[in-house]
Amino acid sequence: MAQPDILNLDQDYKQKYGFYDEIKPVFQTERGLTRRVVEEISYQKNEPKWMRDFRLEAYEIFMSKPMPSWGPDLSRLDFDEIVYYIKPTERQGRSWDEVPEDIKRTFDRLGIPEWERKFLAGVGAQYDSEVVYHNLAKQWEEQGVIFVDTDTAVREYPDLVKEYFGTVIPPNDNKFAALNSAVWSGGSFVYVPAGVKVDIPLQAYFRINARNAGQFERTLIIAEEGSFVHYVEGCTAPVYAEEALHSAVVEIIVKRGARVRYTTIQNWSKDVYNLVTKRAVAYGDSVMEWVDGNIGSRVTQKYPSVYLMEPGARGEILSVAFAGDGQHQDTGGKLIFAAPNTTGRITSKSISKGTGRASYRGLVQVLEGAHHAKCNVECDALLLDEDAKTDTYPYIEINEKEVTIGHEARVSKVSDEQIFYLQSRGLKKDEALTLIVSGFIEPLAKQLPMEYAVELNRLIELEMEGSVG
Amino acid sequence: MTEKTPLLEVRNLWVKLPDEEEAIIRGLNLTINAGEVHALMGPNGSGKSTLAKVLSGHPGYEVTDGEVLFRGEDILELEPDDRARMGLFLAFQYPMEVPGVTIANFLRLAYQRRFDTEVKYTEFYKILLQHLKKLEMDPSFAGRPVNEGFSGGEKKRFEIVQLSLLEPLLAVLDETDSGLDIDALKIVSNGVNAMRSPERSFLVITHYQRILNYITPDYVHVMVEGRIVRSGGPELALQLEEKGYDWVRGELAGATAP
Ligand SMILES: Nc1ncnc2c1ncn2[C@@H]1O[C@H](COP(=O)(O)OP(=O)(O)OP(=O)(O)O)[C@@H](O)[C@H]1O
Ligand SMILES: [Mg+2]
Numbered sequence: 001m002a003q004p005d006i007l008n009l010d011q012d013y014k015q016k017y018g019f020y021d022e023i024k025p026v027f028q029t030e031r032g033l034t035r036r037v038v039e040e041i042s043y044q045k046n047e048p049k050w051m052r053d054f055r056l057e058a059y060e061i062f063m064s065k066p067m068p069s070w071g072p073d074l075s076r077l078d079f080d081e082i083v084y085y086i087k088p089t090e091r092q093g094r095s096w097d098e099v100p101e102d103i104k105r106t107f108d109r110l111g112i113p114e115w116e117r118k119f120l121a122g123v124g125a126q127y128d129s130e131v132v133y134h135n136l137a138k139q140w141e142e143q144g145v146i147f148v149d150t151d152t153a154v155r156e157y158p159d160l161v162k163e164y165f166g167t168v169i170p171p172n173d174n175k176f177a178a179l180n181s182a183v184w185s186g187g188s189f190v191y192v193p194a195g196v197k198v199d200i201p202l203q204a205y206f207r208i209n210a211r212n213a214g215q216f217e218r219t220l221i222i223a224e225e226g227s228f229v230h231y232v233e234g235c236t237a238p239v240y241a242e243e244a245l246h247s248a249v250v251e252i253i254v255k256r257g258a259r260v261r262y263t264t265i266q267n268w269s270k271d272v273y274n275l276v277t278k279r280a281v282a283y284g285d286s287v288m289e290w291v292d293g294n295i296g297s298r299v300t301q302k303y304p305s306v307y308l309m310e311p312g313a314r315g316e317i318l319s320v321a322f323a324g325d326g327q328h329q330d331t332g333g334k335l336i337f338a339a340p341n342t343t344g345r346i347t348s349k350s351i352s353k354g355t356g357r358a359s360y361r362g363l364v365q366v367l368e369g370a371h372h373a374k375c376n377v378e379c380d381a382l383l384l385d386e387d388a389k390t391d392t393y394p395y396i397e398i399n400e401k402e403v404t405i406g407h408e409a410r411v412s413k414v415s416d417e418q419i420f421y422l423q424s425r426g427l428k429k430d431e432a433l434t435l436i437v438s439g440f441i442e443p444l445a446k447q448l449p450m451e452y453a454v455e456l457n458r459l460i461e462l463e464m465e466g467s468v469g
Numbered sequence: 470m471t472e473k474t475p476l477l478e479v480r481n482l483w484v485k486l487p488d489e490e491e492a493i494i495r496g497l498n499l500t501i502n503a504g505e506v507h508a509l510m511g512p513n514g515s516g517k518s519t520l521a522k523v524l525s526g527h528p529g530y531e532v533t534d535g536e537v538l539f540r541g542e543d544i545l546e547l548e549p550d551d552r553a554r555m556g557l558f559l560a561f562q563y564p565m566e567v568p569g570v571t572i573a574n575f576l577r578l579a580y581q582r583r584f585d586t587e588v589k590y591t592e593f594y595k596i597l598l599q600h601l602k603k604l605e606m607d608p609s610f611a612g613r614p615v616n617e618g619f620s621g622g623e624k625k626r627f628e629i630v631q632l633s634l635l636e637p638l639l640a641v642l643d644e645t646d647s648g649l650d651i652d653a654l655k656i657v658s659n660g661v662n663a664m665r666s667p668e669r670s671f672l673v674i675t676h677y678q679r680i681l682n683y684i685t686p687d688y689v690h691v692m693v694e695g696r697i698v699r700s701g702g703p704e705l706a707l708q709l710e711e712k713g714y715d716w717v718r719g720e721l722a723g724a725t726a727p
Contacts, residue, residue, distance in 0.1 A: 426582035439569030
């Protein structure tokens with residue numbers, strides 16, 4: 001959609017900044033996490049005291065909490081091996097030769113422009129994204145919309161940040177939320193004033209922002225009464241992580257009558273532990289929608305949740321996971337019905353291929369007093385191989401009588417007979433598989449901005465390649 | 470009609486399941502020339518569908534002996550899609566449901582492969598509608614998942630839509646007539662007859678004489694226990710209808726008795 005702009009930007013960049021060969025001294029914290037490291041991060045960011053205290057308290061919580069005893073195997077995750085902060089604007093240039101072949105090949109197949117590829121692979125200097133969305137930013141500014149990285153927000157909108165930061169997901173929520181709270185960096189801060197409808201998805205233009213693609217980003221979205229915003233996170237190109245852990249926190253406040261849609265396509269490289277906490281609180285007659293696609297990573301744990309706080313609130317969670325060889329996608333969603341006449345739906349679709357394992361983990365909780373709550377959960381798993389695995393962990397807790405809860409789970413296996421049928425009409429085997437998988441994830445693809453849907457399909461094609469034989 | 474070009478030649482074909490001793494197809498011979506219509510009849514379990522699937526390259530069967538030439542080329546080592554692109558088509562006895570995959574998306578790929586061309590979605594849609602119309606199927610089928618929720622008759626009709634779209638040189642119809650009502654049988658037969666040409670051949674597998682009233686075969690073969698035990702003209706189908714398979718079985722026993 002913004003093709004011309006992006007191309008022009010490339011031009012601009014070459015002229016203005018010379019491109020890629022800017023080498024500066026690097027600041028990064030030492031490996032491993034200590035109180036000193038947390039202090040150092042806060043110091044480097046020149047943060048106010050309250051944020052520094054918030055981090056330090058979170059650090060203590062992180063240290064005191066045990067690793068989760070449930071869920072995927074995280075035993076190979078070594079907290080001491082991780083660099084928790086690299087100052088983004090001074091990140092050292094990596095050479096293109098060091099980027100793994102399979103990632104280069106994927107860039108190629110996705111048709112991502114050269115300059116953006118290098119960016120995504122962490123090659124060359126990082127640059128500010130300001131230029132990219134300059135025009136859009138102007139438009140938003142006129143509407144009173146704030147859309148900046150969270151570090152900037154702490155500096156420029158301290159009151160707003162202070163009021164909401166950590167209120168939806170407090171540091172003591174879980175070990176990884178605590179970790180993020182201690183070392184967070186980057187992420188987006190979005191504020192939409194009452195009645196304002198942002199008609200272009202935020203972030204479609206923003207995907208090249210360095211500060212956003214961090215390891216521990218922290219996103220906070222506040223949608224005031226009657227407003228609307230669609231936020232798109234990340235990109236479908238494989239993000240070549242420098243560290244093996246990605247642990248983000250996303251907090252969203254959807255006020256009365258507002259509507260927020262948050263879309264993610266995660267494609268971390270296959271050695272990353274992707275442990276993310278995402279939660280929204282939805283007030284009267286508001287709508288919160290999570291669209292969450294997980295393709296990359298070694299392990300993903302992510303259960304976007306919606307707390308339905310007032311009557312008429314609605315929560316929708318659409319989760320799609322692709323687990324290839326050696327991957328474990330442990331995903332799903334949580335809906336907490338805390339008020340009468342609230343409604344929600346969780347739709348989960350997973351694909352397991354090779355030795356991949358996709359688990360659905362979901363919680364539906366109806367609190368006392370939330371009468372006439374309505375909830376529907378649908379889990380669909382598709383197995384492409386003999387060795388592929390899927391399992392479901394649907395937790396349901398109901399403390400109210402008059403509620404309507406539906407739960408359906410289906411597992412289907414692509415049969416040799418189906419493949420033969422499609423092949424007997426001239427389709428190659430991997431084409432046949434791709435067609436089946438594309439059809440299966442169609443409900444997600446339909447929700448995506450056009451160019452993301454196209455990339456997603458190409459990505460699936462890539463994943464299907466070599467699945468034959 | 471003096472010059473006959475063989476389109477399909479099956480010679481001494483032996484087929485079994487990978488983990489079984491006993492063969493299902495036991496030394497079968499069959500030659501189909503360009504432009505001919507052959508009917509294949511035989512009791513349940515005699516191996517008709519197995520033959521059809523082996524011709525199309527189903528990976529679940531093992532060919533232990535013999536050869537299959539299509540357009541003069543040995544195709545036994547080829548993938549099912551290679552064979553389809555050469556012009557071999559199988560209308561399935563039990564068409565598979567493929568949830569989530571729409572007919573339009575599926576057949577556009579099939580069409581592109583068969584004719585080695587690129588066709589835009591909108592353009593293909595028009596082509597597809599013509600073929601649906603021929604078989605009197607509603608245009609809305611284009612957007613429906615392949616065979617999912619179709620009635621038995623609709624599935625069979627949809628096989629012929631694909632036949633009509635993909636213009637194969639050899640079409641094997643495996644009990645396409647079973648499960649069709651009288652009107653549908655006419656529609657399907659008309660669809661098939663409209664495709665008859667000097668280049669195109671058909672192998673019609675059936676249990677009933679009825680479809681052969683509409684699609685007149687040049688030859689009728691009877692298959693028992695994995696091989697063709699008797700071949701003849703259209704009259705053979707009538708005799709079978711009258712006398713049943715015991716008649717050929719009996720003759721067979723008589724013929725092979727010392
Ligand atoms: N995949 C398979 N697994 C097990 N048995 C099989 C398989 N395929 C074929 N057979 C067996 O081989 C024999 C021939 O089956 P086939 O389907 O070819 O018969 P058919 O002549 O088409 O019968 P019908 O007229 O009932 O359709 C049967 O005994 C059948 O059970
Ligand atoms: Mg059969």
